[in-house]
Amino acid sequence: MTQAYMTDTGTGSSDGEHSGPRIRRLFDRLRRSRGIWRRGIVLALCAVLLTLLMVFHAQIPNTIGNLGSLNETFLPWLGLGVPVLLIIGVVRRSATALVALLLPALFWLNIFGGLFTDKSHSGGNLTVATHNVNAANSDPEGTARVLAESGADVVALEELKASAVPSYEQALSGTYKYHSVQGTVGLWSKYPMTDTRSVDIKMGWTRAMRSTVTTPAGKVGVYLGHLPSVRVKVNAGFTAGQRDASADALGEAIARDPLDKIILLGDLNGTMNDRSLNAVTSQMRSTQGAAGDGFGFSWPASFPMARIDQIMVKGIDPVSSWTLPETASDHLPIAARVQI
Known part of the structure; x- marks a missing residue:
């Protein structure tokens, strides 16, 4: 009985010695993951702005410099903002920016995707x-x-x-x-x-x-x-x-x-x-x-x-x-x- 008890205690001590590095590695991964999501907030906001310019183009007023008509004239070209922001997001290793880019990409395809079919x-x-x-x-x-x-x-x-x-x-x-x-x-x-x-x-x-x-x-x-x-x-x-x-x-x-x-x-x-x-x-x-x-x-x-x-x-x-x-x-x- 004493022998077994001492053996179990020894094993528990061994697990404790190894659990410390594992926990530290886990916290390191979580810290790095939080960095991926914290980075690129400005890029994400740019993606949201790009989406708003496409979705609400008809609501942009023409009272100042006919900005609404100017935006609508080159509306398809707003799609170029998606690959530009994508490249920056990858370089920045920003998960937030990459997820946010789904918004302008999907809305652009919804508006103009049909033009690519004959x-x-x-x-x-x-x-x-x-x-x-x-x-x-x-x-x-x-x-x-x-x-x-x-x-x-x-x-x-x-x-x-x-x-x-x-x-x-x-x-x-x-x-x-x-x-x-x-x-x-x-x-x-x-x-x-x-x-x-x-x-x-x-x-x-x-x-x-x-x-x-x-x-x-x-x-x-x-x-x-x-x-x-x-x-x-x-x-x-x-x-x-x-x-x-x-x-x-x-x-x-x-x-x-x-x-x-x-x-x-x-x-x-x-x-x-x-x-x-x-x-x-x-x-x-x-x-x-x-x-x-x-x-x-x-x-x-x-x-x-x-x-x-x-x-x-x-x-x-x-x-x-x-x-x-x-x-x-x-x-x-x-x-x-x-x-x-």
């Missing part, structure tokens, strides 16, 4: 294209050739320089029997055009027009618009006031049109996310959003960052949407096929 399909009975050709275009004939070879039945051109109009007319005459130039915009069509007129978008000169195109599938009201340019200035912010007023005027003209099938082509100097274009976008569908593949960015041509050139429809089904090869312009031409 929504185009076969069919359609009318192909249209639009291109801001750039007044300084050094190769109007080559630019016109790209558009003619696209297979488009209707082509809209913006920023036409008066001295270059004959070059475009000559280059496109073999493919398009009908055309009209109003101010700095022009429309070319394989099908008859009637009721062609300029549209007042409150600019003081003509940068928008409208025509009824009689296609084999029926009459379509085709609008062509080039809204005023916008700028980002340090002392004024996002200067888009004139563009916004022109968008309202264009939206009113489309809403009053007697035809129920409408196509809008042109350079709107704004994206579908920009709430300031609501007068137009609220009543029309973007062919890129409905039947495209990817973002379809069109400007600037050298490194496209925004889809400011648009093809939108009303009472017509989009079938496919794509960008055309680069020309001598600073914009990419875009095209779409629709079902009337």
Whole structure:
């Protein structure tokens, strides 16, 4: 009995000698774990801010420098903040930052993830294209050739320089029997055009027009618009006031049109996310959003960052949407096929 008791006591003493280092190691691991969660609080807050900019973009006011519209213009690019913060979080070994990054990543995918699936399909009975050709275009004939070879039945051109109009007319005459130039915009069509007129978008000169195109599938009201340019200035912010007023005027003209099938082509100097274009976008569908593949960015041509050139429809089904090869312009031409 005494022998056994002494043996048990000896064993307990041995366990006590070894338990000390184990407990210390455990506390060391816990201390290190707490460090992982304590680090990166600022990064986590940045991730939350990034999420808020995406989720509540429509609530950012335009009263100061049109910040809301500026954010919405480049809204997809906020997603770049996720990998940047991810790299910093890994370097900092911050579990808090990495978990917080799930928020902007998931919300970005919720908003834009659907654009990465190809929504185009076969069919359609009318192909249209639009291109801001750039007044300084050094190769109007080559630019016109790209558009003619696209297979488009209707082509809209913006920023036409008066001295270059004959070059475009000559280059496109073999493919398009009908055309009209109003101010700095022009429309070319394989099908008859009637009721062609300029549209007042409150600019003081003509940068928008409208025509009824009689296609084999029926009459379509085709609008062509080039809204005023916008700028980002340090002392004024996002200067888009004139563009916004022109968008309202264009939206009113489309809403009053007697035809129920409408196509809008042109350079709107704004994206579908920009709430300031609501007068137009609220009543029309973007062919890129409905039947495209990817973002379809069109400007600037050298490194496209925004889809400011648009093809939108009303009472017509989009079938496919794509960008055309680069020309001598600073914009990419875009095209779409629709079902009337």
